[in-house]
Amino acid sequence: MPHSIPLIRAAAITPIRRWVEERGEDVGPFLARADLSWVPADDPALPVPLRSVVRLLVEISRAAGPDTPHRIVNGRGGFEIGLIGRAAFRGPTVRDGFARIARMMPAHCTHEIFTVALSGDGLHIRDGWAYDLGDDEALYLVQQYVASLIDMICSVAHPEAPRAERVEMVPHPEAGLNHLRPWLGDRLQPAPLRALDFLVGSDVAAQRFPKGAQERAREANGETGRRIASGASLADQVSALVAVMLPRTTPHLDRVAAAAGISGRTLRRALRQNGTSFSDVVERTRAQIAVDRVRNDTDVSLGSIAADLGYANQATLSRAVRRWTGQTPRSLRSGLKSRIEPGKPVSETRLSK
Incomplete structure (x- = not known):
């Protein structure tokens, strides 16, 4: 099977962060063990490694219990989950809302397969993955999290429980399903497949979301709904993750490899x-970011750009820009066309390989 790096919007971890902090606990150690400490809390549109998000959910659930995903989501509004929540509440009905989610899913996650089909007047929602998430514990916790999100979205239009006519998921390898x-209740069954x-029954599917939720969804700002750009080849996917990491942390080889499993x-x-090679991908990506920022972020100093991208100083960045483009940063900011060639290896090797 070809290797790949699945990405998901950081909005997926927003409810998790909030829940841990509301319990009076420090979410920092959990984020560190999942290698997500570098992800800012105020950028829900940022693509982050899916494997790290799954690990975060597993680590917290092992500490707090196998029903943790449901407790994280239960009773909360859907706007925490960014684009997905906004897509749902523009519905205007539950049926329309989940159809919108299915269309928007490629903008939320690169490897999640979310399908919605009519079942009589109700809905049959299926969630699967074009990627091995890990063992049954990880898959169970992810499925519980998604099921809880589906139920929470339904609850905005139909507060009375139950809202599911049937739910099938992989059981927890030790706790099974009884704790849910x-x-x-008896609407929960083991999944014959791993999806x-x-x-959702017809009475729930036909319900309209409150006008307030619809208006807030239309007014909300955030990611635009474009598909997460990750690329077809592994090198492209490495570059996509490196581009996210570079201004925030150091993209060491082993960290990027862990994102691919x-x-x-x-x-x-x-x-x-x-x-x-990894060093060529990193430096080519850094070159593209640097040239773009030097040319377009004219209100940001070259020293700040150099610091953001991990250069020793402004002079180092200036030499690199001239090597890549044949021009000085000042020429680039004057609007002259650069000659940087996509895919051509570069020789800067200061980062760890």
């Missing part, structure tokens, strides 16, 4: 088979 019976199936050695070998 207070929420779903989450959530059946492989070792650093395997990532290095896979990139070599694609005719490139």
